[in-house]
Amino acid sequence: xxxxxxxxxxxxxxxxxxxxxxxxxxxxxxxxxxxxxxxxxxxxxxxxxxxxxxxxxxxxxxxxxxxxxxxxxxxxxxxxxxxxxxxxxxxxxxxxxxxxxxxxxxxxxxxxxxxxxxxxxxxxxxxxxxxxxxxxxxxxxxxxxxxxxxxxxxxxxxxxxxxxxxxxxxxxxxxxxxxxxxxxxxxxxxxxxxxxxxxxxxxxxxxxxxxxxxxxxxxxxxxxxxxxxxxxxxxxxxxxxxxxxxxxxxxxxxxxxxxxxxxxxx
Amino acid sequence: xxxxxxxxxxxxxxxxxxxxxxxxxxxxxxxxxxxxxxxxxxxxxxxxxxxxxxxxxxxxxxxxxxxxxxxxxxxxxxxxxxxxxxxxxxxxxxxxxxxxxxxxxxxxxxxxxxxxxxxxxxxxxxxxxxxxxxxxxxxxxxxxxxxxxxxxxxxxxxxxxxxxxxxxxxxxxxxxxxxxxxxxxxxxxxxxxxxxxxxxxxxxxxxxxxxxxxxxxxxxxxxxxxxxxxxxxxxxxxxxxxxxxxxxxxxxxxxxxxxxxxxxxxxxxxxxxxxxxxxxxxxxxxxxxxxxxxxxxxxxxxxxxxx
Numbered sequence: 001x002x003x004x005x006x007x008x009x010x011x012x013x014x015x016x017x018x019x020x021x022x023x024x025x026x027x028x029x030x031x032x033x034x035x036x037x038x039x040x041x042x043x044x045x046x047x048x049x050x051x052x053x054x055x056x057x058x059x060x061x062x063x064x065x066x067x068x069x070x071x072x073x074x075x076x077x078x079x080x081x082x083x084x085x086x087x088x089x090x091x092x093x094x095x096x097x098x099x100x101x102x103x104x105x106x107x108x109x110x111x112x113x114x115x116x117x118x119x120x121x122x123x124x125x126x127x128x129x130x131x132x133x134x135x136x137x138x139x140x141x142x143x144x145x146x147x148x149x150x151x152x153x154x155x156x157x158x159x160x161x162x163x164x165x166x167x168x169x170x171x172x173x174x175x176x177x178x179x180x181x182x183x184x185x186x187x188x189x190x191x192x193x194x195x196x197x198x199x200x201x202x203x204x205x206x207x208x209x210x211x212x213x214x215x216x217x218x219x220x221x222x223x224x225x226x227x228x229x230x231x232x233x234x235x236x237x238x239x240x241x242x243x244x245x246x247x248x249x250x251x252x253x254x255x256x257x258x259x260x261x262x263x264x265x266x
Numbered sequence: 267x268x269x270x271x272x273x274x275x276x277x278x279x280x281x282x283x284x285x286x287x288x289x290x291x292x293x294x295x296x297x298x299x300x301x302x303x304x305x306x307x308x309x310x311x312x313x314x315x316x317x318x319x320x321x322x323x324x325x326x327x328x329x330x331x332x333x334x335x336x337x338x339x340x341x342x343x344x345x346x347x348x349x350x351x352x353x354x355x356x357x358x359x360x361x362x363x364x365x366x367x368x369x370x371x372x373x374x375x376x377x378x379x380x381x382x383x384x385x386x387x388x389x390x391x392x393x394x395x396x397x398x399x400x401x402x403x404x405x406x407x408x409x410x411x412x413x414x415x416x417x418x419x420x421x422x423x424x425x426x427x428x429x430x431x432x433x434x435x436x437x438x439x440x441x442x443x444x445x446x447x448x449x450x451x452x453x454x455x456x457x458x459x460x461x462x463x464x465x466x467x468x469x470x471x472x473x474x475x476x477x478x479x480x481x482x483x484x485x486x487x488x489x490x491x492x493x494x495x496x497x498x499x500x501x502x503x504x505x506x507x508x509x510x511x512x513x514x515x516x517x518x519x520x521x522x523x524x525x526x527x528x529x530x531x532x533x534x535x536x537x538x539x540x541x542x543x544x545x546x547x548x549x550x551x552x553x554x555x556x557x558x559x560x561x562x563x564x565x566x567x568x569x570x571x572x573x
Contacts, residue, residue: 005474008377015374018367019389022445026396028404028414040407042414078310086307093300101304108315112503112547114520115540118527119318122325122537138314145307174299196395203397205506220399227403227510236407239400250395254388 029243033236040233051237061238064222068202071133071218075140076198082141083148083197084190088182090149091156109146113206116142121210131213139207144197151196155189188256195253199246322537329534336538346522346539353519354546356437356508357501361448363441364497365490368448372489375449376456387453394446402507405439406430409511431513439511440501447500448493455489487561495554499547519543 028042033051035044055061090102108116120139121130129135159182167177183190205220212221219238226235326336340346375386393401408414409429416426429435459482467477505520512518517525519539526536 007474011370011374015371015386018371018445019386021367021442022389022393025408025442026393026401026404028407029400032407039412040410041412042407042417082307082310085303085305089300089302089304089307091300093304095301098301101308104311104316105307108311110499110547110551111319112520112540112543114503114505114523115319115322115544116315118523118536118540119322120314121527122322122533123318138310141310142314145310149307199395203399205399220397223399223403224506224510227406235403239397239403242397242400246396247392250392251388253395254391 026243029236029239033233033240035233035236038232040231040236051233052241054234055237055241058234060217060222061219061234064217064219067133067136067216068219071136071140072198072201074137075144075201076194078137078141079144079148079197079201080190080194083145083193084152084186086145087149087152087156091153105149106146108142113143117207117210120207124211130211131216133216135211136208136216136218139211140201140204141197143204143207144200147196147200148190148193151193152186152189155186159185192253192256195249195256199249199253203242203246323541325533326537326541329537336534337542339535340538340542349517349519349522350542352433352516353502356433356440356518357498359437360440360444360501361494361497363437364444364448365452365494367441368445368452368493369486369490372449372452372456373486375453376459376461390446390449393443394450398443398506401443402439402510405435405442405507406510409435409438430511431516433512433516436508436512436516436518439507440504443507444497444501447496451492451496452486452489455492456486459485484561484564487564488558491554491558491561495551499550502547502550503543 031042031044032040034047034049035041036046036048036050037044086105090098090105117139120135120142124130124132124135124139129138163181163185164177167181168174172180203220204218205224208218208221209224212218217225219242223235223238226232327333329336371386371390375383378386410416411426411428411430413429415429420426429438461482463481463485464474464477467481468474472480503520504518505524508518509521509524512521514521514525520543523536523539523543526532526539
């Protein structure tokens, strides 16, 4: 069909508008962060980088940033390890109750986050984990876990198991097969899952709001409290930096080969 | 085996050859071993996910006294009823907006070349993965009384409207945040629809519009159902955006739960609310699953069994 129908043109126009609607609102934080005064009005009357300086000289913001990076890294490691092993188990094994386990692995994505946060907070209060980084790491691992499982499962489904059979035929032990044949092949899925688990933890708000204390705030929690208490453009500076950081991570994750996983990660 | 020593002559049974150590036999030996790899994951989930929920469920039945008191209190509460209704209607509106806006986008994604499709996918995925706090905060900046949107409205003569601290602002913010949740499943489903059916319909005399409405649209229903269920379910439990863009006087269910626990320490009631939310979520998922099965069966008739 070489004739371009007017309907097709209208469709493209609508979709361009939709694309702008998806992306532009978030970009608002960028000019807002460079304002010279305390207001959020756009366009800013005068420009300055005061608020970025404020971010990097305020111990609260720096501590929150540090907490977020530490927690996200550890949570990503735990989520990736358990998730990869879990995905392998689901892909290869046959045992009674496997369906239940498979369902269980994906339920953290279905249950409302506020309920999960509530439950974790309640139990962590009793275990002395409330307000600790350990508690945050554990909570965030649960959030990242389904993402890793889906990502690795996608990689596994595209993996030709005859390669494993060939290796076994050549005398490799099951462990060697896993290490030298399987894992390298599914590594894109594992790495992409790790990246997404990191992002999910870095941006996690609800569980963190419950589990963190004034001493152990993550960056999103500090921003959440700052928005409700003291609204100043440092939040915009923090937002801009998070925006740049996570966009780079997302594009890296997609490049590694997580496109399938990224778009099915819910 | 010794050859038979009876008088009847029967040929000696040949000895069975030993089974060659094929890869399949080896794989079967480790087949059950794989299951143990699920143990760390099961332990993590059991400890940090299942057990907390179970304890919380118990709490809803035992605090402050054993029984259904908390649930009865919710049943009789006007506030809870209002909030529940508001949560459902807001989620429904958000879902509708996302479907209307997302459907053409997902459809175009199936039409364009691979390079453009990747561009369109990135345009959806980057916001999808961008921090919720950042996206919500940006809406706060945009919708405030002195913000860009109101400046535009004032400029075109409509005048400034209150767009935050009310349900309107919450709906606008949530719709934009949820849009990727709608586009991705719809695209995944539309990807599998055979476009030659449209050509066939037109060859049979249908106009392009009629072909689309009578052939393509029904086939896209499973994707639409998946998208709407995801958007609706996530919207029901959404916390950050309503909390920051809304106000206590128009709170949604998640905000009510938060207030109950954080401000009032009413664990029993808060937990009960949480499980009402979960029950609504599960009910919705079941309904959609049933509807999807019906739609898929219909679709199988159309496309000859291909899902």
